[in-house]
Amino acid sequence: MRQLLLLVLSFGLMFAAEINYDKLLNYYKEKNFKKTCRYAKKALNRLKSPFLSIAGDACVKEDDINILGIIVTKLNKTKSDRVNASYFATLILEKKLIYQFMNDGLDLSGLILPKTEHILSRVFEKLSQKRYKIIQNKIVINDKPYRYILWLSSDMPAKLYIDEYKDTIFVKRHWFR
Numbered sequence: 001m002r003q004l005l006l007l008v009l010s011f012g013l014m015f016a017a018e019i020n021y022d023k024l025l026n027y028y029k030e031k032n033f034k035k036t037c038r039y040a041k042k043a044l045n046r047l048k049s050p051f052l053s054i055a056g057d058a059c060v061k062e063d064d065i066n067i068l069g070i071i072v073t074k075l076n077k078t079k080s081d082r083v084n085a086s087y088f089a090t091l092i093l094e095k096k097l098i099y100q101f102m103n104d105g106l107d108l109s110g111l112i113l114p115k116t117e118h119i120l121s122r123v124f125e126k127l128s129q130k131r132y133k134i135i136q137n138k139i140v141i142n143d144k145p146y147r148y149i150l151w152l153s154s155d156m157p158a159k160l161y162i163d164e165y166k167d168t169i170f171v172k173r174h175w176f177r
Contacts, residue, residue, distance in 0.1 A: 019043045033058040053084045063174045065095045094120040
């Protein structure tokens, strides 16, 4: 009886651990990137490469950049895998360099990285071109019609915040660790 119970539980756990690719894809199609990213993170080690790219893109849209390091290492089988891996790696590097700039005063001038549409790329480009102002310990970047205000939280380790405005309207607060 005990062995039968263990067998039933084992099969139950095996099926519970199955990845529901339709669910993941539906979250993504519905533009529910937060759910897509969270769901994918739970099954990251078992996702097939097209779904790793979907998961990575959803996490990028949610500013969850840290998880991309794991995803990058797994995207190497196809040309599109490698393109996506390069995109994710660029965002990781930009985030790290901006974080160093804000915390340690790292000079980014002259550094050129691939351009993307992500806010990290837009901010990084302006910082590397020294096209910013410092106002009350915050970095202000004007990139018509956008304006970005960068600042660090007071907790440790400090979080990097980027407040995004379009014209004078607040769009979103991005934060990175």
